[in-house]
Amino acid sequence: MKIRLMLALLLVLAIVVACAPAPTATPVPPTAAPKPTDAPKPTDAPKPTAAPAATSAPAATTVPPTAAPAATKAPEPTAAPAQPYKGANLRILVANHPWYDYLKTILPDFQKATGINVTLENYAENDLVQKLTTEFTAGGSTVDAFMQRPLQEGKLFAQNGWYVDLNTFIKDAKKTPDTYNFADFQKAAIGTETVKDMLTGIPIVTEQEVLYYRKDLYQAAGLQAPKTLDELEAAAAKLTDKSKQQFGFIARGQGNPAVTQFSSYLYSYGGDWFDQNTKKATLNTPEAIAAFTLFGKLHKNYAPPGTTNMSWPQAVAVFAQGSVASYTDANSIFANLLDPTKSTVAEKTGVVVFPAGPKGSVPYSVTSWGLSIAASSKNKDAAWEFVKWATSKEIVLKEQGVGANPGARASVWADPVGKSKFPADWVAAQVASANGRGYDRPLVVQVGAARDIIGTIITAAINGEDVTAAANKANADFQKLLDSEPK
Amino acid sequence: MAKPQPKKRTAAQVLGDVIFYVVVLIILGFFLAPFLWMVFNSFKTPLQIAKMPPDWIFTPTLANYQNVFSSQKFGNYLWNSIVIGAGSTFFGLVLGLPAAYAIARYKQYGIATAILIARIVPGITFLIPLFILFRQLQMIDTYQSLILAHMLVALPFIVWVMVPFFESIPQELEEAARVDGASILQAFFQIILPISGPGIVTGAILAFVFSWNNFMFSIQLATSNTKTVPVAIYNFIGYAQIDWGGLMAAAVTITLPVLVLALFTQRYVIRGLTAGAVKG
Structure with missing residues (x-):
């Protein structure tokens, strides 16, 4: 009896499977658009073996009508001539990012204005890279445009020929009117997106390294916000009282993730990862060793225990609970610290430009995310319409002024609306660092491996081991990696 | 006595039982702790989640x-x-x-x-x-x-x-x-x-x-x-x-x-x- 019941249940499930495409097609109107033709066709194809297919067949035939409302594919006959790409379908892969969260709310404007159907697919950042890599490697991908992290994947993707050089569109007056004003983009941000004169993408989100500090603690100790790294160290020493679980400093200390936030220390000491011209690693120069030593000392003496296991989520959690006085990290994470629903010290936290080292204050100022067009896309012109729209002054102003996503257009930063979502001191720090170094990690193809190598020096410095020895070893490893890279 | 008494358990047996249940509790605690942590945190606000040591009594939110x-x-x-x-x-x-x-x-x-x-x-x-x-x-x-x-x-x-x-x-x-x-x-x-x-x-x-x-x-x-x-x-x-x-x-x-x-x-x-x- 039980068995018969179970088989009956399974049969019901099978029928459910057969008519499945229908229910999901309806609740996601814009995203359901791209493959309306695909859904009905293969419904009965894959299962010729199954005996109960008899039951699923009639159900399958009901699919096309239910999918119809979502199918925006058929262009309306009323196509206006002002919409040259009307009816085009774009498939765009994006990361889970506040930029996407806001963009999806204004996307209907674009679809209405151009008649282009856009499907946005969102993934966690590493999954996005994996997905893009698989699709591009397999060939014949249907991805038209995608979000990408130029510093992490830029060189690799460029080497594989997966980008369209956007200069071809920018320089074509027919495709890009003057009103787009490409010169408005910050130089450092464009620099990040440029690989060997090729413009791999248009910057959509930028970030710089800043110093977050506790105004109340600094004031109580009679201190000003630190202007130099020496002052930062002195303040950290003064504000550390381990018996009260009070610490002067925190930053990412876990090798690989810490590399990017260590970069501003390195640059401000006059160091760099490697010499761009000679391709010689420079991780063991006196400047670099001094920077590593200071970074290690700050962690070892003035930070809470366990920073060698901390990336930003852990460091943020500690700072937001109020036991740390200063924190250097990307300005993009400010909401975690300055939003009262997430931080107990939101009102008491200030933001200043990265403290100066012997060579002045040289924070990184990078494009953390850009929007690119896939070389394999069959709708490149329509995709450019989308990229152009999403990075136009009007949309950047909205993204930045409403969605709080720091963009790369100078005019938007000059506009009061563009600053409205950010605290005044945050904006001041942003503007002061905008012309910083255009990379926060070594610009190589194997970024992950390079970060692991550099991370070993950071770990050694934090653990109080011999920094020079660690730097010499890492330098040799890094040189090997550089030599293995295509010129 | 004619009536058979329920078997008296020896001290060793009782001790054995106690140890058994203690071990069961420890193992259960070990495997259930992450699960409970997950369930608790799903009812907390971001601030409460980050708090160390965690609150055991809090106003749950369905947000x-x-x-x-x-x-x-x-x-x-x-x-x-x-x-x-x-x-x-x-x-x-x-x-x-x-x-x-x-x-x-x-x-x-x-x-x-x-x-x-x-x-x-x-x-x-x-x-x-x-x-x-x-x-x-x-x-x-x-x-x-x-x-x-x-x-x-x-x-x-x-x-x-x-x-x-x-x-x-x-x-x-x-x-x-x-x-x-x-x-x-x-x-x-x-x-x-x-x-x-x-x-x-x-x-x-x-x-x-x-x-x-x-x-x-x-x-x-x-x-x-x-x-x-x-x-x-x-x-x-x-x-x-x-x-x-x-x-x-x-x-x-x-x-x-x-x-x-x-x-x-x-x-x-x-x-x-x-x-x-x-x-x-």
């Missing part, structure tokens, strides 16, 4: 669950996962049960090994070939492609659970049915299958759970319409911000169906797993 179901539309993803899980399990059974029976009865161990190889080869090997195939068939982002991909694991699994199970069923049963005039198919459907409940349930549950948890095939072969829960849960991890509360609420949401399923069927699963263990 995380509202977020999961309204703004993230987790209902869709759950439905996708259910359809794909049920589909791959069902078709895995349709093909796997007769196959397993044939292997068990006619000792086709070569075939069984071939099927097993499909299970042993890492799934990632199939990924790009499957992607290319399904793309050419225009089947990316359909339930069918995901069901087929998940069957790659479900089918061998079901076969390998069922082979020892069928072997443990006395061959005389089938022979008796044949003597009474049943065809092989009739014997299989009317005699063998009805007494194979525990084995079928075991294979089905484990295949379903596999499909439910599968991430790799789902992320490559699904796009927006057929996204499954293990992929969707990453919606809560964004650049420069992680919604821990939403993440925990989503984790609880996707754990519950499997948990309920497991609770109701665990009796069968254990019987099924041990069924072929001792053969007479």
